[in-house]
Amino acid sequence: MSNVGIQILEHGQGLKLPEYETSHSAGMDLMAAVAEGEQVVLKPGERKLIPTGFAMALPGNFEAQVRPRSGLAWKNGVTVLNTPGTIDADYRGEVKVILINHGDEDFTITRGMRIAQMVIAPVTQISWDQRDSLDETARGSGGFGSTGTGT
Numbered sequence: 001m002s003n004v005g006i007q008i009l010e011h012g013q014g015l016k017l018p019e020y021e022t023s024h025s026a027g028m029d030l031m032a033a034v035a036e037g038e039q040v041v042l043k044p045g046e047r048k049l050i051p052t053g054f055a056m057a058l059p060g061n062f063e064a065q066v067r068p069r070s071g072l073a074w075k076n077g078v079t080v081l082n083t084p085g086t087i088d089a090d091y092r093g094e095v096k097v098i099l100i101n102h103g104d105e106d107f108t109i110t111r112g113m114r115i116a117q118m119v120i121a122p123v124t125q126i127s128w129d130q131r132d133s134l135d136e137t138a139r140g141s142g143g144f145g146s147t148g149t150g151t
């Protein structure tokens, strides 16, 4: 996939487009489209929906995942509440980021701050084939630690 439609909304004008920071970055950083000169403050425990100032049209077999930046998580305790956020290919609204402050200090967001990252990933859709029973496997219904924790 190379060229994907992006629409810069009025409050996103002047911000950089999301971009890959290095040649093999999996994600593009998302900028906060907070109004110029204004700031959004996340108090400890608080969550807010942060605008990015753009909308996009992904091809039908792709999704975008909104993920936290590890630096913000580690240094400030700030993360994406619904990580990974799911952007459907048919969504044409503004991409927004649900940030939550798990830290113990106020976190201030200003215009252009890189608050999260977005990974584009392929999507597989399935259809159901309803059966009375399923095939046998070595695992069967074992899970939730059934294989133990040691070596």
Ligand SMILES: O=c1ccn([C@H]2C[C@H](O)[C@@H](COP(=O)(O)OP(=O)(O)OP(=O)(O)O)O2)c(=O)[nH]1
Pocket: 066, 082, 084, 085, 086, 087, 088, 089, 091, 094, 095, 096, 097, 098
């Ligand atoms: O972090 C996110 C998650 C979602 N969305 C947008 C794009 C996505 O396509 C749409 C719906 O997201 P989701 O399916 O996660 O939310 P929902 O609560 O199921 O809402 P809906 O009933 O609209 O699907 O909201 C974002 O902008 N950011």
Ligand SMILES: [Mg+2]
Pocket: none
């Ligand atoms: Mg949904």
